[in-house]
Amino acid sequence: MIRLENIVKTYSDGDKSFNAVDGVTLDIADGEIYGIIGFSGAGKSTLVRCINLLEMPTSGKVFVGDKELTALSASELRSERKKIGMIFQHFNLMASRTVIKNVIFPLQYSGLTKAQMYEKAHSLLKLVGIDDKADAYPSALSGGQKQRAAIARALVSDPQILLCDEATSALDPQTTDSILKLLKKLNKELGITIVLITHQMNAVKEICTRAAVMENGRVVEENDVFNLFANPQQPVTRAFVDMTSNLSRINALIEERSPLTELKKWQCIMRFKYLERSACEALVSYLSRTYNINLNIIFGNIEIIGGNPIGGLVVIADGRPEDITAAQEYLRSINVGVEVILSA
Amino acid sequence: MPEFLNSIMPNVMKKLPDLWESTVETLEMTFISWAFIFVFGIIFGVLLTVTKKGGLLQNTAVYQILDKVINLFRAVPFIILLICLIPVSRAIVGTSIGVAGAIVPLIFGTVPFFSRQVESALAEVDPGLVEAAEAMGCSRIGIIFRVYLKESIPALARGVTITLINLIGLTAMAGAVGAGGLGNFAYVQGSQRNMNDIIYSTVVVLVVIVTLIQIIGNLVSKKSTH
Ligand SMILES: Nc1ncnc2c1ncn2[C@@H]1O[C@H](COP(=O)(O)OP(=O)(O)OP(=O)(O)O)[C@@H](O)[C@H]1O
Ligand SMILES: [Mg+2]
Numbered sequence: 001m002i003r004l005e006n007i008v009k010t011y012s013d014g015d016k017s018f019n020a021v022d023g024v025t026l027d028i029a030d031g032e033i034y035g036i037i038g039f040s041g042a043g044k045s046t047l048v049r050c051i052n053l054l055e056m057p058t059s060g061k062v063f064v065g066d067k068e069l070t071a072l073s074a075s076e077l078r079s080e081r082k083k084i085g086m087i088f089q090h091f092n093l094m095a096s097r098t099v100i101k102n103v104i105f106p107l108q109y110s111g112l113t114k115a116q117m118y119e120k121a122h123s124l125l126k127l128v129g130i131d132d133k134a135d136a137y138p139s140a141l142s143g144g145q146k147q148r149a150a151i152a153r154a155l156v157s158d159p160q161i162l163l164c165d166e167a168t169s170a171l172d173p174q175t176t177d178s179i180l181k182l183l184k185k186l187n188k189e190l191g192i193t194i195v196l197i198t199h200q201m202n203a204v205k206e207i208c209t210r211a212a213v214m215e216n217g218r219v220v221e222e223n224d225v226f227n228l229f230a231n232p233q234q235p236v237t238r239a240f241v242d243m244t245s246n247l248s249r250i251n252a253l254i255e256e257r258s259p260l261t262e263l264k265k266w267q268c269i270m271r272f273k274y275l276e277r278s279a280c281e282a283l284v285s286y287l288s289r290t291y292n293i294n295l296n297i298i299f300g301n302i303e304i305i306g307g308n309p310i311g312g313l314v315v316i317a318d319g320r321p322e323d324i325t326a327a328q329e330y331l332r333s334i335n336v337g338v339e340v341i342l343s344a
Numbered sequence: 345m346p347e348f349l350n351s352i353m354p355n356v357m358k359k360l361p362d363l364w365e366s367t368v369e370t371l372e373m374t375f376i377s378w379a380f381i382f383v384f385g386i387i388f389g390v391l392l393t394v395t396k397k398g399g400l401l402q403n404t405a406v407y408q409i410l411d412k413v414i415n416l417f418r419a420v421p422f423i424i425l426l427i428c429l430i431p432v433s434r435a436i437v438g439t440s441i442g443v444a445g446a447i448v449p450l451i452f453g454t455v456p457f458f459s460r461q462v463e464s465a466l467a468e469v470d471p472g473l474v475e476a477a478e479a480m481g482c483s484r485i486g487i488i489f490r491v492y493l494k495e496s497i498p499a500l501a502r503g504v505t506i507t508l509i510n511l512i513g514l515t516a517m518a519g520a521v522g523a524g525g526l527g528n529f530a531y532v533q534g535s536q537r538n539m540n541d542i543i544y545s546t547v548v549v550l551v552v553i554v555t556l557i558q559i560i561g562n563l564v565s566k567k568s569t570h
Contacts (some may be wrong), residue, residue: 052479081481092476095570096495105490106480137570157480 001193002028002051002161007060009046009217014210020046021057024232028210030160033187033194035204035211035225037240042283044197048163051195052084053077064161083107085154085192089166091146093138093153099125100134103153110157124152127189128182144175151182155190162186165197180206201240205229205305213237226306230275245301247271254342260298263344266318270328273312273337274302283336284313291327293319312337347530351459353536353541359533361540362452366519366529367549373443373515373525377450378508384455385507388414389462400474400484414456421513423455426521446515446523454511461503465496509554516550 009021021043028034038044040326049055051062054070062069067082093102103121112120125131128148138146149169154162164183168176184207187194196208204211204225212222213236221234232238242248250269254261261269272283284295300313317324331338350357394400395407420428427448429490430440433448477491490542494502519527526546534542 054475054478078481078483081479084479086476086479088472088476090470090472092470092472094473094491094495096497096568105477106482108486108490139570153480163479 001030001032001065002026002195003061003063004047005061005063006049007047007050007057007062009050009055010058019217021050024060024194024214024217024219026212026219026222027153027213027298028195030193030194031191032189032210033184033196033208033333035196035208036214037198037204037211037216039236041197043166043168044199044214046217048183048195048197048215051161051163052081052086054120057097074318075119084161085151085157085159086163086165087147087150087154087167089169091138091150091170093146093149095138098135098137098150099130099141099149102138102149103156117332121152121156124155125149127155127186128152142173142175144178147171147175147179148182151179151186155186155192159192161193161195163195163197167196168198168200168203169198169292174202177206183207185270201244205244205303209306213240224306226308226310229305229310245311246299247273247301247312247314250299250341261342263316263342264318266320267316268324268343269298269314269316269341271312271314271337271339271341272331273339274310275337281303283331284315287327287330290322291319291330293317293323293327353545355533355539356541357544359542362529363545363549366524366526366546367553369443370512370515370519370525370527370550372512373446373450373518373523374508376443377447377454378511380447380451381454381458381507381511382504384451385458385462386493388455388459389466390492392459392463393466393492394484394488400487412457414459415458417452418460422449422517423521424447425453425525426518441522443524446518446525447473449518450511450514453514454507457510458503458507461507465499465503466492468499469495495532498565501561501565501568505558505565508557508561512550512553512557516546 001312004024004026007024008019009019010019012018036044036047046055050057051064053062057070060070064080064084067080069077072080094105097105100118103124107117107120122131122134125134128151130145130148133141133145133149138149141149154292168179171179171258178202182198183194186192196203198204208225208316210222210224211228212219213228213234214220215234215236221228221232221237228237229264232241235294263269284297288295294317296316296318297313298316302309302311304310304325317327328338347428356363391406392410395403395410397404429449429452433445434438436448437444439445473491473495474487477487482490515525516524516527516530519525519529520531522528526549530543533539535545
């Protein structure tokens with residue numbers, strides 16, 4: 001659906017020049033929800049703005065559908081842009097127009113009659129759940145409602161693609177959640193391809209099928225979301241994965257010499273990590289029964305990502321050393337990562 | 345009542361028709377020149393906005409020239425502009441005196457000011473809106489009218505109000521050098537003949553006009569702010 005070929009975007013300021021996007025190649029399939037994650041300044045916005053050519057890449061090619069956008073004339077590009085909806089962090093609704101007038105804004109010269117435009121806008125406002133706000137001005141809406149209005153506006157020309165640049169970054173966690181659910185619903189019901197730019201790993205975790213991680217203008221890692229979380233390869237990716245989990249907090253506790261980490265004889269602190277699509281069912285009770293060791297869970301973080309459980313546990317294990325070693329071997333055999341963090 | 349008015353402003357009461365005629369002349373000068381000022385001011389204000397660095401139709405040459413010419417005209421005192429533009433006025437409207445003769449200098453004196461007002465009103469428009477409109481496939485002309493101008497109506501209304509009030513001040517000055525209107529009336533009938541009540545009467549009329557414009561301007565600005 002979207003293919004970026006070796007996109008470079010250079011900004012120059014006098015004699016200094018700098019690549020905000022530095023040779024990115026990406027393929028985004030039809031119907032996907034594709035995440036692009038990275039810390040501030042990584043070049044995410046610049047990259048996504050290269051998809052609809054709000055930003056003209058310095059070099060590289062952009063294909064959307066079967067058209068090469070980078071080869072189109074200005075007016076051809078304008079009509080292609082109508083097939084690519086876009087929503088923004090700060091919503092970008094027009095304050096002088098009511099919600100419904102904002103939604104029909106892109107329909108001018110679409111050939112529809114006024115009545116058809118309004119009908120279409122109302123049906124979209126119903127779809128996003130704010131039809132009762134049709135005649136309100138944006139200033140009277142909450143952040144979540146504004147983003148819903150912006151989504152309705154982005155969808156009104158029946159686009160095949162929706163680009164979301166930090167669309168939930170200005171919203172509280174609950175509202176973020178509801179907007180993400182809405183995006184997922186739109187993806188399912190309309191089959192629209194979504195590109196989600198974010199620095200919130202949770203957003204990626206919630207709805208994306210695949211994701212790319214950006215750093216310094218480059219895509220440093222790309223994978224389906226489960227593997228991205230289960231086996232992060234790059235330090236940035238690991239930093240993002242750690243942000244969503246509390247399993248790394250054990251290191252801080254040990255550093256602080258928390259009483260929790262004062263171990264007695266035969267005790268050790270271990271971290272279990274579900275690496276593959278291995279279920280986590282009765283692991284703890286199986287270990288204690290089979291190997292006669294006590295397991296005290298101090299952190300647990302198990303989530304379902306892409307339909308599979310992912311995450312791990314931090315436990316204090318108490319048992320004879322040979323039993324603990326046997327248990328570790330068993331865990332490795334079923335592909336659970338085991339790491340002894342501290343032993344007495 | 346008439347006796348009372350006669351006693352406090354005897355000269356004005358004798359010249360009421362002249363006062364009325366001068367008021368009409370002032371309004372004529374204001375609104376005829378305003379029609380041109382509005383059109384040119386919007387055009388130049390929009391041009392300044394879109395040709396600026398990072399603008400919709402970035403064009404450094406156009407921006408620099410327009411910017412410098414506007415600064416030049418704003419730096420020249422109006423009274424000097426009045427004198428310098430006599431030949432231009434003769435060439436365009438055929439005369440340099442009376443209401444018609446005042447129009448050209450009023451336009452030259454006010455367009456630069458109003459262009460800046462428009463420029464600063466448009467600068468308040470969130471660049472995000474322009475970007476959103478571009479992303480929707482809106483044409484550049486569409487963005488100018490449907491985003492820049494439409495979204496800045498409250499700020500434009502304030503700019504229009506200030507400019508009109510300024511313009512009325514300038515018509516009075518033009519009047520003093522032979523263009524008719526209230527300025528001329530105050531100077532010729534009042535000041536030169538030592539009839540202070542005539543001067544005061546023109547002040548009262550001007551205050552009323554200015555207040556009305558301010559009230560309407562505030563109303564439009566308020567009504568269009570959502
Ligand atoms: N118009 C511009 N001129 C010069 N530099 C720019 C321009 N736009 C972006 N940059 C630079 O390019 C880099 C990438 O910016 P970009 O906005 O794409 O980052 P981002 O990943 O979206 O960050 P954030 O999460 O903060 O939105 C930044 O260092 C930024 O300063
Ligand atoms: Mg950004």
